[in-house]
Amino acid sequence: MRRRRSAALLTLLAALSLVAAACGNNGGGDGKATTTTEGAKAVKGGTLVLGAEQEPDCADWISSCAGASWGTYTMGAQTMPRAFDLTPDAKTVPSSLLAGEPKLESGPPQKITYKINPKAVWSDGQPITSSDFKYTWDQIKNGSDIYDKTGYKDIASVDDSDPKTVVVTFTTPYAGWHDLFGGFYGVYPKHLLEGKDRNAEMKDGYKWSGGPWMIDHWTKGQEVALIPNPNYWGSKPNLDKAVFKFITDTAAESQAYKTGQIAMFYPQAQLELTQLFTLPNTKHDVNTSLSYEALWFNTAKDPLTDANVRQALAYATDRDAIVNSLFGPVQPGIKAINGFMTPGNKQWYTSEPFKKYKKDLTKVDELMKAAGYTKGADGMWAKGGKPATLAISTTAGNKRRELTEQLLQSQWKEAGFNLTTNNTKAGTLFGEWGPQGVFQIALYAQVPPSTDPGICSTFCSENIPTTANPSGQNWTRLASPAIDTPWKQVDKELDETKRKDLVEQGQKSLADALPGLPIDPFPDVLIYNSAKLNGPIGHNFAFGPFVNMNLWWCTGGNCG
Amino acid sequence: MLTFIVRRLAYSIPVIIIASALVFGFTRATTDPLARLAQSRDAAELLPRERHRLGLDKPLVTQYTRWAKDFVRGDWGQSFISRRDVKSEIRDKLGNTVQLIFWGILFSASIAIAVGVYSAARQYSALDYTFTGLSFLGLSMPVFWFALMAIQFLIYEPTVLFHLKQPIFLSVGLHSANDHSLVDYLRHLTLPVLTLSVQLVAGWSRYQRSSMLDVMSSDYIRTAKAKGVTRRKVLLKHGLRNALIPLTTVMAIDIGALFGGLIITEHIFAWPGMGRLFFDALLSGDTNMVLPWLMVTAVFIIGFNLLADVLYGVLDPRIRLS
Numbered sequence: 001m002r003r004r005r006s007a008a009l010l011t012l013l014a015a016l017s018l019v020a021a022a023c024g025n026n027g028g029g030d031g032k033a034t035t036t037t038e039g040a041k042a043v044k045g046g047t048l049v050l051g052a053e054q055e056p057d058c059a060d061w062i063s064s065c066a067g068a069s070w071g072t073y074t075m076g077a078q079t080m081p082r083a084f085d086l087t088p089d090a091k092t093v094p095s096s097l098l099a100g101e102p103k104l105e106s107g108p109p110q111k112i113t114y115k116i117n118p119k120a121v122w123s124d125g126q127p128i129t130s131s132d133f134k135y136t137w138d139q140i141k142n143g144s145d146i147y148d149k150t151g152y153k154d155i156a157s158v159d160d161s162d163p164k165t166v167v168v169t170f171t172t173p174y175a176g177w178h179d180l181f182g183g184f185y186g187v188y189p190k191h192l193l194e195g196k197d198r199n200a201e202m203k204d205g206y207k208w209s210g211g212p213w214m215i216d217h218w219t220k221g222q223e224v225a226l227i228p229n230p231n232y233w234g235s236k237p238n239l240d241k242a243v244f245k246f247i248t249d250t251a252a253e254s255q256a257y258k259t260g261q262i263a264m265f266y267p268q269a270q271l272e273l274t275q276l277f278t279l280p281n282t283k284h285d286v287n288t289s290l291s292y293e294a295l296w297f298n299t300a301k302d303p304l305t306d307a308n309v310r311q312a313l314a315y316a317t318d319r320d321a322i323v324n325s326l327f328g329p330v331q332p333g334i335k336a337i338n339g340f341m342t343p344g345n346k347q348w349y350t351s352e353p354f355k356k357y358k359k360d361l362t363k364v365d366e367l368m369k370a371a372g373y374t375k376g377a378d379g380m381w382a383k384g385g386k387p388a389t390l391a392i393s394t395t396a397g398n399k400r401r402e403l404t405e406q407l408l409q410s411q412w413k414e415a416g417f418n419l420t421t422n423n424t425k426a427g428t429l430f431g432e433w434g435p436q437g438v439f440q441i442a443l444y445a446q447v448p449p450s451t452d453p454g455i456c457s458t459f460c461s462e463n464i465p466t467t468a469n470p471s472g473q474n475w476t477r478l479a480s481p482a483i484d485t486p487w488k489q490v491d492k493e494l495d496e497t498k499r500k501d502l503v504e505q506g507q508k509s510l511a512d513a514l515p516g517l518p519i520d521p522f523p524d525v526l527i528y529n530s531a532k533l534n535g536p537i538g539h540n541f542a543f544g545p546f547v548n549m550n551l552w553w554c555t556g557g558n559c560g
Numbered sequence: 561m562l563t564f565i566v567r568r569l570a571y572s573i574p575v576i577i578i579a580s581a582l583v584f585g586f587t588r589a590t591t592d593p594l595a596r597l598a599q600s601r602d603a604a605e606l607l608p609r610e611r612h613r614l615g616l617d618k619p620l621v622t623q624y625t626r627w628a629k630d631f632v633r634g635d636w637g638q639s640f641i642s643r644r645d646v647k648s649e650i651r652d653k654l655g656n657t658v659q660l661i662f663w664g665i666l667f668s669a670s671i672a673i674a675v676g677v678y679s680a681a682r683q684y685s686a687l688d689y690t691f692t693g694l695s696f697l698g699l700s701m702p703v704f705w706f707a708l709m710a711i712q713f714l715i716y717e718p719t720v721l722f723h724l725k726q727p728i729f730l731s732v733g734l735h736s737a738n739d740h741s742l743v744d745y746l747r748h749l750t751l752p753v754l755t756l757s758v759q760l761v762a763g764w765s766r767y768q769r770s771s772m773l774d775v776m777s778s779d780y781i782r783t784a785k786a787k788g789v790t791r792r793k794v795l796l797k798h799g800l801r802n803a804l805i806p807l808t809t810v811m812a813i814d815i816g817a818l819f820g821g822l823i824i825t826e827h828i829f830a831w832p833g834m835g836r837l838f839f840d841a842l843l844s845g846d847t848n849m850v851l852p853w854l855m856v857t858a859v860f861i862i863g864f865n866l867l868a869d870v871l872y873g874v875l876d877p878r879i880r881l882s
Binding site for chain 1: 598712719827828829832
């Protein structure tokens with residue numbers, strides 16, 4: 001009897017402690033007021049808990065084990081010093097690491113001179129110097145496991161004779177130089193890494209920093225926690241700690257937000273999110289990102305070898321209707337993109353080239369007849385008794401893409417095309433069907449690593465996969481000098497006005513030759529609790545929305 | 561007994577070898593660990609270099625035999641994707657899954673036995689019918705749906721209804737950002753354990769009920785009753801003890817399978833365990849992680865199946881293992 005009473009008492013105590021914990025206060029803060037750059041009153045202290053829908057694989061940002069955007073969002077952008085920042089309106093500006101705009105000499109040879117901010121130091125107090133730039137370049141250029149050597153392999157030398165001046169000399173002109181010593185990589189500390197196995201030192205997280213935050217701990221599968229870098233020379237964080245919880249299931253992440261376990265999250269756009277928009281104290285901000293989805297035509301497969309057929313398909317497609325069905329409720333007024341780029345890339349986007357491709361069945365008839373096709377009794381196009389059969393492939397299980405396929409099937413049927421689906425796993429589509437040209441029409445996204453407009457790797461004829469170059473990225477297999485000329489020049493032209501003209505010319509060539517049809521820009525969605533979280537919260541398409549988290553603060557110094 | 565155990569273990573070796581070869585073949589055929597690198601602007605140079613570095617350019621048989629030799633020597637290698645040490649990764653995740661399984665089994669077994677005994681003792685009573693209905697509901701309910709409903713109705717709704725500053729239970733991971741106390745751990749543990757237990761309780765309680773009914777209609781129970789032994793003693797000492805024997809073996813088999821089978825529960829509750837590890841590794845084609853995972857899981861399944869057989873012999877002396 002006594003035992004049973006004790007058990008009951010224990011149960012009651014446990015239940016009470018759970019309720020007490022629920023009613024209690026979590027986190028602290030000294031409540032001291034300060035002023036942010038936004039002019040509003042910031043409060044020091046508190047722990048901010050955020051949702052992260054992907055966990056990075058490793059934290060050695062230049063290595064082939066990295067390359068995931070969420071690595072940059074959660075750790076890289078907060079801890080790695082970088083030469084350039086991206087403004088909310090997608091403009092590249094010198095970061096606080098530099099003392100001003102670098103000096104560009106067109107050459108030849110092309111030369112960039114960076115002046116390092118004298119205040120810039122690593123978290124251990126050691127100054128950030130030109131030797132760190134040189135070490136970074138050396139690791140990337142000569143490393144055996146590097147994710148992307150683009151640009152760095154075109155550098156002939158990095159002069160570090162003056163610790164606060166870096167002179168970079170190129171072998172060939174490289175127009176995308178703004179992405180160097182920044183982007184997803186940053187600058188590496190020579191004094192901490194030289195002579196060591198860089199990857200082993202960094203892959204599981206590192207204790208040094210050249211940004212406003214330091215990695216406190218990264219518990220795999222659970223969370224990564226950041227604490228302020230006491231030696232950061234810019235605005236020091238208001239928060240005591242920021243914790244990213246890895247919640248890889250979107251429905252579970254939404255529930256975690258609803259139940260107050262995370263104060264902010266950055267989900268992939270989907271219709272279900274609209275349910276959260278009406279929650280009390282919830283702010284949502286939706287903007288057009290740099291990523292986009294397109295139809296990719298394999299121009300080596302009939303009937304897509306004929307440009308008339310490709311154009312007829314473009315005129316058979318009501319792209320705005322598709323985009324509206326996919327994202328309209330999340331981002332009202334969203335429109336189809338008119339280039340292989342999105343309006344999010346304000347500096348380079350051009351809205352004209354693909355504008356002509358609106359649903360027009362008369363044009364479809366004209367183009368198909370010009371290609372030698374006639375409509376059969378069943379209303380479907382055929383040539384020499386052979387129907388213009390089409391098959392589309394995308395990543396199986398992706399609901400949004402499957403919905404796009406259904407909409408296309410319906411629209412194209414009306415225009416006289418029978419479209420079947422042939423979906424497969426992402427690994428097969430990107431690992432085999434793309435490089436080997438198995439697909440006929442594919443639907444997938446492009447995620448540009450920066451705002452740089454160069455897309456020669458996707459469309460130039462030299463990048464068509466061959467036996468000698470099996471990993472070429474031009475899976476449309478369209479070889480066209482009209483496309484090659486402007487896009488090759490875009491990668492070399494240093495004058496931005498001329499470069500803009502070349503981009504326009506390149507997009508126009510793509511619209512005419514039509515190796516693919518751009519469809520939807522991805523909305524960039526931020527959802528946060530405005531009763532808990534304050535500060536200049538907004539989008540950053542390269543470094544993620546948390547990049548200026550050092551300026552945020554919790555209401556009353558407590559985000560709990 | 562020893563001969564039986566050794567023979568069972570020997571039988572399991574070819575099973576493990578065949579299973580690992582099949583998984584290796586299927587994983588390689590359907591996923592590419594380098595697919596994620598296709599987004600690199602430098603993919604043309606990077607992909608062949610990485611393929612060579614990871615040995616993916618070798619014939620499949622060579623890749624498999626090389627992995628198997630290293631594994632047997634105790635070198636479980638590194639993850640293709642994260643380059644983390646596979647052995648320590650699996651050890652960490654196994655520890656987290658064991659926590660879930662331990663509490664889940666404790667909770668499920670207690671409830672299932674109590675419900676089963678009550679239903680058998682009060683057969684065709686209103687509560688028996690209720691438990692039967694609930695069991696079928698539990699068995700037919702998808703785990704992911706139950707988990708999301710549990711979050712909605714045990715976390716969100718009470719928080720809104722009672723204007724709580726924080727929910728009573730939590731659904732993200734093992735602990736909160738600033739709180740590693742036991743209470744916080746229990747707040748995180750409750751819903752995953754509940755989710756894991758729903759189907760176990762439903763299945764085991766039905767099993768316990770039918771087993772109890774079988775035992776209660778036995779001659780020796782009738783004899784005990786005729787001798788004037790109290791109903792409580794008949795039920796618990798003579799009935800329950802014997803009725804537990806088949807349930808024990810079923811539980812042992814189920815527990816073995818749980819070590820690799822909590823994918824959905826771990827996914828929804830962001831619980832960093834074996835199920836989530838397998839899911840992520842399989843999707844990314846990380847055979848270096850998938851195969852040791854399979855080995856560990858297979859060892860548990862085989863071990864617990866063996867335990868079930870051994871326990872059966874130990875608990876019921878009429879059964880001889882030969």
